[in-house]
Amino acid sequence: MTTELDAGTGKVAAKQAGPAPIIDARGLGRWYGEVVGLSDLTVQVPAGITGLVGPNGAGKSTFMKCVVGELRPQRGAIRVLGLDPFANRHLYARMGFCPQQDALYDQLTAFQFVEHLLRIGGTPSRAAKEQAAQALERVHLADAMHRRCGTYSKGMRQRVRIAQAIAHSPEMIVLDEPLTGLDPVARHQMRQLFEQLAAEGSSLLVSSHVLHELQGLTERIVLIHRGRLLAQGSVREIRNLLSQHPRRVKVRAQRVRPLALALAAEPDVRAVRWMDDTSVLFETTAPQALLERLESLVPTTQPGILSLEVDDEDLEAVFDYLVA
């Protein structure tokens, strides 16, 4: 997969190459009365682990509900594993869904809950029992699986929801904020589980509004905001493709003025902003070139550099930049 900047919107858009995407959404629109859930969202998600990120209210859950066929888009079209997802039982045999809402059958034990859902799906009784037990073991709930769900902590309930999504070994798993409510140990365990599932051949679409949760789990992210695709690709790809958008380099030096004057003449520098007597902020489309030029200027200008800061490339920074 590659990414590119959309000339019309100025945003980063995805371009698909290679095998057919597992999710192919084109021009999706979905409203709740006057509230926009999705607005002209076009995105293709390939196999593997994909992170779906966006602030609260961005449309992540709405998109996921469209993916799992809980909602039907009012505009556009969506295909998941090549199928129309809405109420499609053939798709559900190949897909697992962990919803965001903290809802379980509290009167059932975790084992009964997962087994019941497997049985509804047509799994024979003995196999359902085995699969339920295995899934609950994978989410580290083996010891507590015969306790009623109503007695579970929030983290345990989250793990039960993950278990029911993976119990039938689906080829695609949609996880809506799956790490919410988990303690650090459980988060680590679940991230390991997701990696294992991916290694076993499942594709995962994982949403989160806590961006660092996804960093490390996957390089491939889909950023949505206000129901629209903001960017898609790896964090680095997205950052590199923002070539028309400047990055910021902050220089602190004892004699910053001559340095600033020299660097301001560089062709990639779009703006120079004085912060105070010792600090200046450059906006450049080529931060590396700026740093190299700065290095070359040090012997002649003797600025007495105190510090250099380049806005980082992590997901949070990208996200902040794009959403802002």
Add this chain to the structure above:
Amino acid sequence: MAFLTALLLICRLELRSLFRSVRTWVAAGIALLVAAIAVLAGGAAPAERIFSGMSVMMLQIIAPLVGLVLGSVVISEEVEARTITFIFTRPVHRSALFIGRWLAVGLLAAGLLGGSAALTTWGTTHALVREPAQRTEWVREFQRGERWVEADRSTHRRVLYEVEGGDLEREWIGWIQPGEIYPLQRPDKLNRPNRIRGLAALPVDMTLPAGASTAFAGAAALAALFYTMITAGLSIFVKRPLIFGLGYAFAFEGLLANLPGSTQALSVQHHVRSMLISGSPPELFERFRLFGEMEFFTPGEAVLRLLAIGGGVLALCAWAVQRRQFVLTS
């Protein structure tokens, strides 16, 4: 075939899980209310009298309540609890899910109400809590000075006397044992000696006419199936199906089914009443004057009409649930 297999599997699974639900036990409590009253009242009056009252109460109030409470399990409870996502993302046709779950709650409701109807019948024909009441019967005229029997209030035996032209039901003066006679002479208001006749206290009739209990149990079970279908079906289309269902059962049907005329045929109530009343001996419900002004279907006709309507409603619901989006609020 796969659809039917899935439907039956879902029905079986749902029945199993229904027994763990608080709602089931609440519905069972409501269903058994009539039976409990019948058992407590059994023997207090002739069985026919208690039976007719209890059966009408069952069909008009209890059956709709139980049906509506249990029917909401099918969809609306899942929507409210936000668990519907789990069942609607299973590899099974939504229609099979809907019909299978409705069948489970319908069968449970039918079992509860049919069972309660059977228990009600049994309660009215057996005096478990009290000794059977006595009805008085004139035995003969008594001569002045004939044997007197002291009245005993604790045994609840009534003895009546008659003043010529008096009201038999109202004029009573004391208590006697079954089979005993109680002659009395008392002057009337003009101070003339009255003719005295004797009364005997005899047990009330504790039997029911043939066919009445079967008609009652059948009507109750069928009512259960249809009232569960109403809430289950409403929950596909509206957010508060129980409120709409209660409005339908007690306001709309309450009016429609009690207005003589052909519009009665539009209510479930009229059909289940037809099963009960047409399937029982005519004298059983004579005291309900309103029923005397109505024309009821024969039991077979009522069942066939309900099955035809029910089949249509079920098909519509199965079609709608496959297309409906259930938007869950966070």
